[in-house]
Amino acid sequence: MNILDHIIADKRKEVNLKKSIIPVSQLEQSVLFERSTLSLAERLKTSTYGIVAEHKRRSPSKSVINHDLNVFEVAKGYENAGVCGMSVLTDGKYFGGSLDDLLIARASCQLPLLRKEFIIDPYQIIEAKAYGADVILLIASVLTKEAIKQLSELAKSLNLEVLLEIHNEEELQKSVMPSLDMMGVNNRNLKTFEVSLDTSKRLSTLIPNDFVKISESGISTIEAIKTLQPYGYQGFLIGENFMKTDHAGNSATQFINDLHK
Numbered sequence: 604m605n606i607l608d609h610i611i612a613d614k615r616k617e618v619n620l621k622k623s624i625i626p627v628s629q630l631e632q633s634v635l636f637e638r639s640t641l642s643l644a645e646r647l648k649t650s651t652y653g654i655v656a657e658h659k660r661r662s663p664s665k666s667v668i669n670h671d672l673n674v675f676e677v678a679k680g681y682e683n684a685g686v687c688g689m690s691v692l693t694d695g696k697y698f699g700g701s702l703d704d705l706l707i708a709r710a711s712c713q714l715p716l717l718r719k720e721f722i723i724d725p726y727q728i729i730e731a732k733a734y735g736a737d738v739i740l741l742i743a744s745v746l747t748k749e750a751i752k753q754l755s756e757l758a759k760s761l762n763l764e765v766l767l768e769i770h771n772e773e774e775l776q777k778s779v780m781p782s783l784d785m786m787g788v789n790n791r792n793l794k795t796f797e798v799s800l801d802t803s804k805r806l807s808t809l810i811p812n813d814f815v816k817i818s819e820s821g822i823s824t825i826e827a828i829k830t831l832q833p834y835g836y837q838g839f840l841i842g843e844n845f846m847k848t849d850h851a852g853n854s855a856t857q858f859i860n861d862l863h864k
């Protein structure tokens with residue numbers, strides 16, 4: 604079993620447990636359930652450099668990144684830096700995140716928020732809405748075509764945008780459907796943890812133009828962004844590079860200033 608298999612096996616147990624404790628009807632009573640969502644795709648389309656900055660305490664590939672930052676300050680800092688959106692990891696066991704992180708981020712800024720989670724069940728999409736997300740992530744490698752369709756259509760019915768993550772041609776082929784807004788190419792091979800921007804370059808021409816393209820993972824330099832932009836990427840998801848510092852927001856500010864030089 605690789606790391607994704609472990610994460611998904613644990614996620615199934617976690618979701619089943621949660622369902623038995625908090626029913627969907629209770630999630631739907633959240634005041635955030637009725638809020639008008641923000642569009643990350645629109646912000647990326649109109650931005651010169653579409654940075655999506657992530658809150659990520661630890662990861663399977665890097666172990667501990669930073670346990671000392673507070674989500675409120677990270678969210679405020681990212682917003683002040685001028686990022687287009689914020690990604691919040693809500694998985695506890697492997698990334699040290701939680702739904703409370705999403706709730707705090709929602710209360711701290713007006714950025715479109717991506718719930719970064721391993722979504723395998725409609726319940727998690729209802730949760731995302733109830734905790735203030737604007738966008739959900741679906742990972743093609745762990746979902747069938749039918750599941751991608753069912754989950755993305757549910758998200759759209761709740762006015763959530765959908766970012767579909769792919770790693771290769773086969774995942775792209777099975778996933779193209781109108782209920783997706785953004786296609787994310789993950790530069791990290793989630794089986795080996797190797798990172799290569801060549802993955803984004805290779806898949807860029809195969810992604811239909813109707814989708815906003817986002818390059819994800821392993822991005823830490825201005826050069827990487829300037830290399831990927833001509834391939835049609837309008838969004839760049841950056842986690843560790845900001846989170847490993849003492850002030851993620853200041854690091855994002857510096858990074859964005861350098862991009863404009």
Ligand SMILES: O=C(O)c1ccccc1NCC(=O)[C@H](O)[C@H](O)COP(=O)(O)O
Pocket residue numbers: 606657659662663664665789791793819820821822840841842843844
């Ligand atoms: O980051 C990992 O080690 C990881 C392992 C297994 C599944 C997912 C993983 N990461 C999720 C992400 O997609 C990244 O957090 C995101 O793209 C930001 O990457 P980075 O800028 O390299 O922190």
